[in-house]
Amino acid sequence: MAQYKYGQYLRTGDSSAYDTKHPPGSEATNAGIYRCAVCGDEIAIAKGHTLPPQNHHQHAPGLGKIEWQLLVYAQPNS
Ligand SMILES: [Zn+2]
Incomplete structure (x- = not known):
């Protein structure tokens, strides 16, 4: 299970990107x-x-079958 120490740098989100299951060998549409x-x-x-x-x-x-699902969405500072 993913871990973190400083929770102030993470927040929850409800993007549909978290719901999509990607097959192995496909392109990662989001960094993370x-x-x-x-x-x-x-x-x-x-x-x-x-x-x-x-x-x-x-x-x-x-x-x-393998199904990759986005767990933590890495976002640029904007
Ligand atoms: Zn697996």
Whole structure:
């Protein structure tokens, strides 16, 4: 599970971006931390980079397909 120390630098949001589940090998549409909705594995990725493919992040047989879901949305200072 993702951790943080200084909560004043994080806030909750209700963007629909948090609800979308992305297949392995697809483009990360937002920078941040993504979590596999099935096994809980977490990765950090830059916007436009490729989410880990099937052969990089593997599930045990029977666990189900990999689904990356945005957990923490990294935003530029604006
Ligand atoms: Zn997984």
